[in-house]
Amino acid sequence: MKKFVIGMLVSNQAGVLTRISGMFSRRGFNIDSLTVGVTENPDLSRMTVTMTGSEYERDQMLKQLDKLFDVKEIKEIETSTAINRELAIVKVKANPADRLEVLTVANTFGAKVVDLSAETICFEKTGESNKLDSFVELLKPYGIVEMCRTGLVAIDRGSTTLKK
Amino acid sequence: MKLTGAQILIETLIEQGVDTIFGYPGGSVLDIYDELYKNADRINHVISAHEQGAAHAAEGYARASGRLGVVLATSGPGATNLVTGIADANLDSTPLLAITGNVGTSVLGTDGFQEVDIVGVTYPIVKHSYQVKNVAKLADTIREAMQIAQSGRPGPVLIDIPKDVQLASTEFENKEKISLFDNPPYDKALIDRAVEMIAESKRPFIYCGGGAAKERCCHDIMAFAEKIDAPIGTSMMGLASIPASFKNGLGMCGMHGHYASTAAMYESDLIIAMGVRFSDRATGDKAKFSLDKKIIHIDIDPAEISKNISVNLGITGDLKEVLCAINEKTVESKKPEWMAKIDEFRKYEEENTYISPNKLTPYDIIDAVNAIKDEYSPVSTDVGQHQLWTSQRNKVHHSKTFITSGGLGTMGFGMGAAIGAAVATGRTSILYTGDGSFGMNLNELATAVSQNLPLVVVLFNNGVLGNVRQWQTMFYGERYSQTTLNRKTDFVKLAEAFGAKGFRADDKDSLDKALKEAFASKSPCVVECIIDKDEMVLPMIPPGKSIDSLLMRFR
Structure with missing residues (x-):
């Protein structure tokens, strides 16, 4: 079992997400995250999917997705030669006694304070997913009130693009 | 405008x-x-x-x-x-x-x-x-x-x-007729590898599926098979890829395939698979299926390569183009030992094919239709035992003349399909069906009558859901749960009520007579053929098993 990242350009149309997510469930693929957003071309959206599975599952997923008419470009993104980013917003309990300590942790990770209340602090942290994992792990003892993560986005370094 | x-x-x-x-x-x-x-x-x-x-x-x-x-x-x-x-x-x-x-x-x-x-x-x-x-x-x-x-x-x-x-x-403005999307070009380097693998093989076997059952591929497949002395087995969807008379053809292989075809597939050292997706009905136990052999898989759909069976070489592309490229570079090689082995399989099959002692057997019915039908007549089937018997015994002469529900296995497919085939060809359309499948969509007899289509429905009536019953006999201790129909439908009257002609046959003579009239009438006819409820489709490889468990007869 390995972690794979797949990048896709898909038609910017109603129902595309349903087609793609439906394919995952129908063929029994387990995905860890899926992000979708606009691109420089209004007709296309970009999706990044992360999955854990065997090479067989990765190959099948790539081929089955490629068959969908709405999937215009698709390839596996090698994380070692790509820029991989995820964003997390974490709301942590921070009573006056803990506050300094929590801020030190955040500072070490380069997280930004985006909200502060009498009992909580909200951090915004962007980075590679494993960095976000460690950051969240270290905040847990203080009490995470709620959090959200965007899922990974990834883009190749250099002149390489998704387009063949 | x-x-x-x-x-x-x-x-x-x-x-x-x-x-x-x-x-x-x-x-x-x-x-x-x-x-x-x-x-x-x-x-x-x-x-x-x-x-x-x-x-x-x-x-x-x-x-x-x-x-x-x-x-x-x-x-x-x-x-x-x-x-x-x-x-x-x-x-x-x-x-x-x-x-x-x-x-x-x-x-x-x-x-x-x-x-x-x-x-x-x-x-x-x-x-x-x-x-x-x-x-x-x-x-x-x-x-x-x-x-x-x-x-x-x-x-x-x-x-x-x-x-x-x-x-x-x-x-609105009229536009030109659309052209189809270009097929992905095949990788030329792979052709050389395929040619090498074919040259090394002593016992090659060609396995054709629905993707190979195209008029434009038929000649190339046969030429290739003759060139390398390879027998051809097919999936159910691939039955029309070559004419039944072709000497290297062994018929359908797999769960209910011909013995010789299945045996040759297992015995081969190289399977050259064309437009086929290695369904579980064809492969049985997947580990044993690919034991001691290499597989080349040619398919238009890249997602089929190594989906169901891991293959040594997958070539994505148009079958005709790929096959022509391989054919051109392949040197003719005769394999008398392998051909002799195939003849042995054929002989074994001939001597051991189970024929029931009943006065009208499923094979009798299909043989009689083979004798009377036009070689271009489209043959459709429903789903069940009659479909498997037809797959084994129907003589295919041309591509596009065998129409069956292979993947989904849709009972009730046949009436519509045979009507569509009659409309498309204007020829006498033949439907093999069973009393179970026919019961699902027999209302379409009305369509055949109102369109006055030349349609001969060959109805295998055994009063039971025979395919399920066969499994209940073999694997469920003869507990015939909901497969004995007790319907008492008079199919002759039913046909007449719809405005079609109805015939009943319970032996070879009455069948020949009925078929003669039905084929001559050029209008919708139902020929009800009474067969025994315990007729079985044989041979059979039990689900998930390999050729070691193949049954030529049961009891």
Whole structure:
């Protein structure tokens, strides 16, 4: 079992997400995250999917997705030669006694304070997913009130693009 | 020229060469039917008894003609009744265009009368689908849908058209006939590897599926087989890839295949698979299947390569092109030892084929039809024992003359399919069915009668759901749960009630007489053939097992 990242350009149309997510469930693929957003071309959206599975599952997923008419470009993104980013917003309990300590942790990770209340602090942290994992792990003892993560986005370094 | 959506639909279909569609009218397609009425001299519409029958008829039409099948239905139940046909076309890679009406766009999503999200319902079973909300996009959507349905590995495409879009007007201009998308070019380096593997093989076996059952490939497959002394086995969908008379052909292999075909497949050291997807019905135990052998897989669909069976070499591309390239570089090699082994398998099969002692056996019936049918007559089947017996025994002469529901296994497929095949070819269309399958969609007899189609329904009546019963006999301790029908249907009277002719046969003489009359009548006929309820389809490899467990007879 390995972690794979797949990048896709898909038609910017109603129902595309349903087609793609439906394919995952129908063929029994387990995905860890899926992000979708606009691109420089209004007709296309970009999706990044992360999955854990065997090479067989990765190959099948790539081929089955490629068959969908709405999937215009698709390839596996090698994380070692790509820029991989995820964003997390974490709301942590921070009573006056803990506050300094929590801020030190955040500072070490380069997280930004985006909200502060009498009992909580909200951090915004962007980075590679494993960095976000460690950051969240270290905040847990203080009490995470709620959090959200965007899922990974990834883009190749250099002149390489998704387009063949 | 300003046209309404309904007019654009009809004009675009005609522009693209569609001359026949199957369907059933209803509230949300009234405007389209109004245009069909006005254009009755330009496009033929065949009304079915039920939308499912229309969908299967469009499939049968496509498979007998090699052209696109088109089916039209209203919203809601009309649309959902198409679902089985769409799923069937998806699994058997049949080019099908399904057009549905829907409630107006302002009502969409409000659970209006006869509203169903048919695009949502069919997501997992279409090659692609559209809901057209802007009439300006309708014509190009239809053209694109036709391209998608027929290009590469064919499949079903659905277009859902809300009622107000059918009424709205826009400028329309005729365009040229669409050309299909280019097939992906095959990797030339792989051809050399294939040629090497073929040269090294002492016992090659060619395995053809539905993707190989194309008129344009037939000659190349046979030439290749002769060149390298390879026997040919097929999947059920691939039965029409070569004529039954071809000397290297061993017939269907797998669970209920011919012994010689299955044995040769297991004994081979190289399987050259063409347009086939290694279904579990064909492979059985997958580990034993690929033991001690190499596999080359040629397919138009890259996703099929190493999906069900891990192969040594996968070549994605058009079969004819790939095969011609391989053929050109392959040196002729005779393999007398391998051919002798194949003859041994054949001899064993001949000596051990089980023939029941009953006075009218399934093989008797198919042999009698083989003797009387025209070589170009399309043969359709339903699903069950009769389908397997037909797959084993029917003599195929040409591609496009064997139409069966291979992937989905749709009981009730046959009546529609045989009607579509008759409409497409104008020839006497033969349907093999069982009393179970026939019971599912026999209402389509009405369609055959109203169209006065030359259709011979060869009905195997054993009073039971024979295929399930066979499994209950073999694997469920003869507990015949819900498979003994006790229906007491008089099929001769039933045929007559529909306005068709009915015959009953319980021995070879009465069968010959009935078939003679039925084939001469050139109109819908039902020939009921009484067979024993304990007839079995043999040989059989029990599910998930290998040739070691093959049964030539049971008890």
